[in-house]
Amino acid sequence: MPALIETCVPATSTQETISRKYDVTQNGFLPSSAPLRRLTDPYYALWELLAEKLPELLERKLLRYIVDSSQVLSTDRLQSEEEWRRAYVVLVFLAHGYIWGGDRPSEVLPPQITVPLLKLAEHFDLPPCATYAGLVLWNFETLNNDSDFSDPDNLRAINTFTGTESESWFYMISVALEAQSAWVMPLMVDAIEATHSRDYAKMKKGLEQIIIAIKKMDELLKRMYEKCDPALFYDKIRPFLAGSANMEAAGLPNGVFYDEGDGKGSWRKLMGGSNGQSSLIQFFDVVLGVEHTGGADKASVPKVCPVSGMATEESTSGCPVSAGKEKNMGYHEKVRAYMPEPHRRFLRSLARMGSLQAFASTPQPDAEFEQVKELYQLACKTMGDFRCTHIQVVTKYIIIQARKQPVGETLNLAKASSASDGSDLKGTGGTSLAAFLKQSRDESYEAGRVPDQPAPGVSSEYAVM
Numbered sequence: 531m532p533a534l535i536e537t538c539v540p541a542t543s544t545q546e547t548i549s550r551k552y553d554v555t556q557n558g559f560l561p562s563s564a565p566l567r568r569l570t571d572p573y574y575a576l577w578e579l580l581a582e583k584l585p586e587l588l589e590r591k592l593l594r595y596i597v598d599s600s601q602v603l604s605t606d607r608l609q610s611e612e613e614w615r616r617a618y619v620v621l622v623f624l625a626h627g628y629i630w631g632g633d634r635p636s637e638v639l640p641p642q643i644t645v646p647l648l649k650l651a652e653h654f655d656l657p658p659c660a661t662y663a664g665l666v667l668w669n670f671e672t673l674n675n676d677s678d679f680s681d682p683d684n685l686r687a688i689n690t691f692t693g694t695e696s697e698s699w700f701y702m703i704s705v706a707l708e709a710q711s712a713w714v715m716p717l718m719v720d721a722i723e724a725t726h727s728r729d730y731a732k733m734k735k736g737l738e739q740i741i742i743a744i745k746k747m748d749e750l751l752k753r754m755y756e757k758c759d760p761a762l763f764y765d766k767i768r769p770f771l772a773g774s775a776n777m778e779a780a781g782l783p784n785g786v787f788y789d790e791g792d793g794k795g796s797w798r799k800l801m802g803g804s805n806g807q808s809s810l811i812q813f814f815d816v817v818l819g820v821e822h823t824g825g826a827d828k829a830s831v832p833k834v835c836p837v838s839g840m841a842t843e844e845s846t847s848g849c850p851v852s853a854g855k856e857k858n859m860g861y862h863e864k865v866r867a868y869m870p871e872p873h874r875r876f877l878r879s880l881a882r883m884g885s886l887q888a889f890a891s892t893p894q895p896d897a898e899f900e901q902v903k904e905l906y907q908l909a910c911k912t913m914g915d916f917r918c919t920h921i922q923v924v925t926k927y928i929i930i931q932a933r934k935q936p937v938g939e940t941l942n943l944a945k946a947s948s949a950s951d952g953s954d955l956k957g958t959g960g961t962s963l964a965a966f967l968k969q970s971r972d973e974s975y976e977a978g979r980v981p982d983q984p985a986p987g988v989s990s991e992y993a994v995m
């Protein structure tokens with residue numbers, strides 16, 4: 531069994547250990563303090579100015595012109611990790627603003643964006659595009675200057691494409707949701723470890739708390755309606771979140787060419803920015819043993835490395851697809867590449883630690899076993915219910931909006947994916963939306979349907995000695 535928690539340092543709390551090893555802070559997958567608001571080195575003044583004026587530049591369709599006539603800045607003057615994160619946020623906003631901020635999407639990203647962005651992406655081992663980390667995790671400030679990130683009324687996005695409250699609220703609901711669930715993470719790690727020692731108190735505590743956390747997350751998700759206008763979201767915000775993969779109908783048949791100057795460059799097909807890249811939701815899935823298979827590429831689709839967005843034969847040697855490890859990866863597996871590296875490593879380690887599902891599936895003689903099993907089943911049901919709420923949100927913000935759309939002249943994701951009956955709607959990763967989300971919900975419920983008896987012949991590592 532791989533040890534997530536090193537037993538040789540007993541004085542170290544679970545929270546301290548996951549923070550040190552996986553950068554999971556007291557705010558969960560958010561940083562331990564509010565992200566840097568600006569790069570103060572005057573060398574980066576142009577980036578900050580473009581980021582600040584982005585909504586206006588996009589509205590007036592001036593961004594491409596200004597970027598094209600500016601100079602290429604280096605990442606060499608970035609000092610701290612906070613500065614690297616801030617630069618990544620600025621550059622992913624500029625990249626998506628540049629691609630989608632015109633009458634037609636731009637098939638080429640210029641060196642002014644690609645050269646620093648590729649360095650930043652390499653630094654974080656993240657794809658060079660708008661990820662959940664760039665849009666949400668590292669892009670918020672508190673209004674009261676305090677460290678409570680769990681109240682969306684106390685939060686504001688540092689950068690947006692549109693300068694609207696709707697867009698800020700859309701990102702801030704996710705920030706609050708991440709912060710609000712942070713406390714349950716060490717408890718769940720302890721609960722999984724407790725399966726090995728049959729420590730029922732720890733298992734029950736973890737499961738009781740995860741049920742509360744998911745219910746709170748559900749309540750927070752419903753607050754999306756308070757300040758994020760569905761029509762504005764669909765028409766003005768969502769188009770900027772679109773990726774470059776599966777965007778043939780939107781005018782990007784080959785993806786986007788990352789022009790690095792001097793005749794260098796490469797075509798890349800990357801997913802768009804999505805809350806589906808949240809490590810928190812996958813954390814809940816992993817600890818509950820929810821397995822997802824939806825959103826895999828069809829066999830005929832050319833394979834693209836999820837990290838670089840390049841065809842696998844051109845991609846770097848570390849590409850999981852070209853290495854043959856992950857043929858036809860499903861959506862949830864693919865988006866791992868869009869999460870900060872320590873967080874995806876955390877999820878991997880967690881999955882190898884032990885399994886509450888396996889424990890709940892294998893009857894034990896102890897009196898408290900049934901209570902753990904029932905709590906486990908309730909936790910999976912609560913996760914499925916959260917996904918029901920998510921489907922209602924997506925219906926309101928995307929499916930209903932798509933039905934209202936007239937055929938427009940602007941080529942972008944929103945228009946390109948609007949079938950009149952909404953049946954061919956795609957997610958930001960080009961996934962077939964409604965069926966995929968329902969499958970994800972059903973897989974959550976399914977995890978909780980543990981058999982009453984172990985299947986004959988199946989041995990369990992948890993069997994009583």
Ligand code: HEM
Nearest residue numbers: 703704754804805806808811917923924927957958959970
């Ligand atoms: C207006 C609000 C929201 C809209 C319109 C929306 C839309 C979508 C869409 C279109 C997808 C399909 C995949 C993709 O396109 O990448 C998706 C997936 C997903 N979203 Fe959201 N989303 C919203 C809010 C949230 C929030 C706040 C969370 C929580 C962090 C969240 C978590 C997820 C997850 C985990 C998936 C993957 C599918 C699953 O595991 O069920 N979404 N969402």
